[in-house]
Amino acid sequence: MSSGLRILVGVKRVVDSAVKVRVNSTQTGVETANVKHSMNPFDEIAVEEAIRLREKQKGNDKIQEIIALSCGPAKAQETLRTALAMGADRAIHVKTDEMLEPLSVAKLFSRIISEEKPNLVILGKQAIDDDSNQTGQMLAGLLNWPQATFASKVDIKDNSSLEVVREVDGGLETVTSSLPAIVTTDLRLNEPRYASLPNIMKAKKKPLKTISPADLGVDIKARLQTIKVTEPPKRQGGTVVDSVDELLNKLRNEAKVL
Amino acid sequence: MFRSTISLTTRRQLAASIARHPTALPSVSLLTRSFSATRAFRDDTDDTVAKTSLHTLTEDEQMMREMVSRFAVDVVQPKVSEMDEAEKMDPAIIKGLFDNGLMGVETPAEFSGAEASFLSAILVIEELARIDPSISVLCDVHNTLVNTVFRHYASDHLKQKYLPLLATEKLGCFCLSEAGSGSDAFALQTRAELKGDHYVINGSKMWITNSGEADIFLVFATVDPSKGYKGITCFVVERDMGVTIAKKEKKLGIRASSTCQLSFDDMRVPVENVVGEVGKGYKIAIEILNEGRIGIAAQMLGLAQGAFDTAMPYMFQRKQFGSFIGDFQAMQHQYAQIAVEIEAARLLTYNAARLKEEGKPFIKEAAMAKLYASQVAERASSKAVEWMGGVGFTRDVPAEKFYRDCKIGAIYEGTSNIQLQTIAKLLAKDYRE
Ligand SMILES: Cc1cc2nc3c(=O)[nH]c(=O)nc-3n(C[C@H](O)[C@H](O)[C@H](O)COP(=O)(O)OP(=O)(O)OC[C@H]3O[C@@H](n4cnc5c(N)ncnc54)[C@H](O)[C@@H]3O)c2cc1C
Numbered sequence: 001m002s003s004g005l006r007i008l009v010g011v012k013r014v015v016d017s018a019v020k021v022r023v024n025s026t027q028t029g030v031e032t033a034n035v036k037h038s039m040n041p042f043d044e045i046a047v048e049e050a051i052r053l054r055e056k057q058k059g060n061d062k063i064q065e066i067i068a069l070s071c072g073p074a075k076a077q078e079t080l081r082t083a084l085a086m087g088a089d090r091a092i093h094v095k096t097d098e099m100l101e102p103l104s105v106a107k108l109f110s111r112i113i114s115e116e117k118p119n120l121v122i123l124g125k126q127a128i129d130d131d132s133n134q135t136g137q138m139l140a141g142l143l144n145w146p147q148a149t150f151a152s153k154v155d156i157k158d159n160s161s162l163e164v165v166r167e168v169d170g171g172l173e174t175v176t177s178s179l180p181a182i183v184t185t186d187l188r189l190n191e192p193r194y195a196s197l198p199n200i201m202k203a204k205k206k207p208l209k210t211i212s213p214a215d216l217g218v219d220i221k222a223r224l225q226t227i228k229v230t231e232p233p234k235r236q237g238g239t240v241v242d243s244v245d246e247l248l249n250k251l252r253n254e255a256k257v258l
Numbered sequence: 259m260f261r262s263t264i265s266l267t268t269r270r271q272l273a274a275s276i277a278r279h280p281t282a283l284p285s286v287s288l289l290t291r292s293f294s295a296t297r298a299f300r301d302d303t304d305d306t307v308a309k310t311s312l313h314t315l316t317e318d319e320q321m322m323r324e325m326v327s328r329f330a331v332d333v334v335q336p337k338v339s340e341m342d343e344a345e346k347m348d349p350a351i352i353k354g355l356f357d358n359g360l361m362g363v364e365t366p367a368e369f370s371g372a373e374a375s376f377l378s379a380i381l382v383i384e385e386l387a388r389i390d391p392s393i394s395v396l397c398d399v400h401n402t403l404v405n406t407v408f409r410h411y412a413s414d415h416l417k418q419k420y421l422p423l424l425a426t427e428k429l430g431c432f433c434l435s436e437a438g439s440g441s442d443a444f445a446l447q448t449r450a451e452l453k454g455d456h457y458v459i460n461g462s463k464m465w466i467t468n469s470g471e472a473d474i475f476l477v478f479a480t481v482d483p484s485k486g487y488k489g490i491t492c493f494v495v496e497r498d499m500g501v502t503i504a505k506k507e508k509k510l511g512i513r514a515s516s517t518c519q520l521s522f523d524d525m526r527v528p529v530e531n532v533v534g535e536v537g538k539g540y541k542i543a544i545e546i547l548n549e550g551r552i553g554i555a556a557q558m559l560g561l562a563q564g565a566f567d568t569a570m571p572y573m574f575q576r577k578q579f580g581s582f583i584g585d586f587q588a589m590q591h592q593y594a595q596i597a598v599e600i601e602a603a604r605l606l607t608y609n610a611a612r613l614k615e616e617g618k619p620f621i622k623e624a625a626m627a628k629l630y631a632s633q634v635a636e637r638a639s640s641k642a643v644e645w646m647g648g649v650g651f652t653r654d655v656p657a658e659k660f661y662r663d664c665k666i667g668a669i670y671e672g673t674s675n676i677q678l679q680t681i682a683k684l685l686a687k688d689y690r691e
Binding site for chain 2: 038078081082085194195196197198199200201202203204
């Protein structure tokens with residue numbers, strides 16, 4: 001293999017974080033028609049980190065290529081274009097209109113990875129639509145690769161080792177691992193750049209390959225069944241109590257927390 | 259001469275048909291009438307073009323719009339009020355515009371630009387104006403006036419020298435108006451005299467947007483006042499060639515955008531800095547302002563949308579008489595009306611931009627877009643203040659700022675009267691016998 005490292009980043013198209021999500025009329029999911037979508041924010045951080053590594057790494061540790069991968073409907077290509085405009089070199093689109101569970105995505109990724117053989121895979125820690133927080137971990141399991149989740153700092157050393165600072169309850173944990181490895185990003189890893197206008201125009205000319213789950217020989221049938229999706233109950237207004245006694249009384253007899 | 263050949267009955271039939279079809283306008287001659295019936299339509303059929311609405315953007319236009327919208331909200335918005343109060347543009351924001359490629363939207367890639375469409379520039383200006391019309395006009399003048407003059411008229415030498423600078427670090431401005439020449443722009447007095455391999459420029463300019471921060475000035479001056487407008491010539495001037503800021507204006511609106519009076523005192527400009535031909539500056543100015551107006555339309559459109567977006571959420575937070583104010587029918591009808599007007603302004607603006615991109619006549623449509631968008635901006639921002647009641651009148655919310663900022667739309671790059679005159683002149687040409 002030629003010198004230099006290759007990074008694969010996962011990007012998912014999700015309902016934009018600024019959109020007020022509404023449950024659809026059949027209560028099977030959230031309304032997605034005519035709703036603004038964009039790249040999952042944690043995936044933007046993943047793309048940004050790959051680009052920063054390329055800007056930082058020199059010599060043998062040089063990043064030779066950044067590949068963006070998305071699984072989803074035709075529109076997922078827009079998300080891939082955004083990744084290309086941010087700085088990824090080429091894109092792969094696994095096209096399907098099926099609802100994908102984390103296990104299916106992990107399987108699709110593992111197939112692509114066995115072909116592309118990247119040294120590092122960076123994914124968001126979760127997608128803001130289903131909040132599963134599973135794909136990275138499942139992928140590491142399927143590939144039998146080391147994983148460093150919730151990364152807030154990533155360093156590559158000597159072409160072969162990875163040092164990641166993780167955000168854990170109560171503080172920061174520093175872990176090292178060999179490459180190849182899976183990293184999932186946390187919010188504080190970096191602040192993603194804007195895709196500049198010239199780079200948006202250049203992204204049009206970068207290669208984007210489309211492939212189907214069947215081509216990869218992956219069964220993406222859902223293992224889970226969604227019974228019903230409902231909105232959280234409306235928040236009830238609070239009441240003002242006149243005395244400590246009344247408060248205690250309410251906590252004891254109404255809220256039943258004492 | 260055709261008139262005499264038409265019998266009385268034909269005339270009666272014509273009159274009746276005109277009455278039934280008020281669009282087939284009052285020409286009496288048979289020949290003219292048959293022409294005028296088709297005049298209502300543009301002759302621009304093209305079966306190879308996919309049918310799309312004006313809301314259909316290319317993928318890159320869509321991405322740019324989203325990127326600029328994020329930039330405006332994340333980077334510009336936190337500074338808007340502070341910049342307005344201080345009447346000063348934050349240099350970090352100007353740098354942000356350069357760093358993200360917003361200052362060379364149409365500039366070819368070989369000159370470090372994005373090489374994007376004209377509509378992309380229009381979308382950039384609109385999205386910026388939704389958050390701050392001041393930063394929007396800075397970007398507008400730089401792109402649609404300054405860069406475009408270089409792209410269309412400058413020599414290869416000037417293009418190579420200045421377009422990359424304008425795309426990456428140096429702000430430009432467009433210096434046409436003077437104390438005595440506003441609407442009558444070609445009455446300008448600034449003199450340029452040829453002395454060997456230099457022109458020596460003397461005179462002054464007024465109302466020059468961006469001139470407070472700019473490094474590159476496009477200056478219109480006459481090489482020979484006896485030739486009238488045919489003496490007007492366009493020069494590229496760098497600040498250190500001798501541009502002096504005589505006064506910075508204090509304004510009603512777009513206060514963060516610098517507007518200055520400039521003076522030139524024996525300023526020496528190399529001969530190669532003439533843009534296009536000597537004596538053809540008037541043509542450059544006319545043509546550039548024709549398309550520049552679409553940029554101002556976009557600024558006013560963004561402003562209207564920004565004002566609307568400021569007031570609308572409040573409609574469904576504020577309750578009076580037990581209901582949201584946005585649920586009173588009197589309010590519903592007002593915001594529905596303004597929304598229609600904003601949509602109409604948007605369609606006029608995008609259509610003028612697309613016509614220009616397609617290389618079709620667009621002057622009338624550009625003037626219509628600028629005129630109407632500035633009127634809609636005024637109505638929308640005025641209503642936004644009212645809809646928010648006392649809150650809207652305070653500087654705690656941007657509604658009052660949009661209201662102050664809107665007024666400039668009826669003044670620069672041709673006042674509303676001048677737009678109407680342009681539209682009328684082009685219409686009359688079609689109908690006058
Ligand atoms: C904030 C700001 C920024 C500007 N930026 C620039 C810039 O970057 N570069 C530049 O060169 N200029 C710039 N201008 C100048 C601007 O283009 C002129 O102000 C505008 O063209 C009007 O000219 P005037 O102010 O001399 O008004 P006048 O021409 O004196 O007009 C006064 C009034 O008379 C009316 N009027 C004039 N002539 C006629 C007519 N024939 N028929 C009917 N009504 C008429 C006008 O409509 C207007 O209502 C700027 C102005 C402002 C205020």
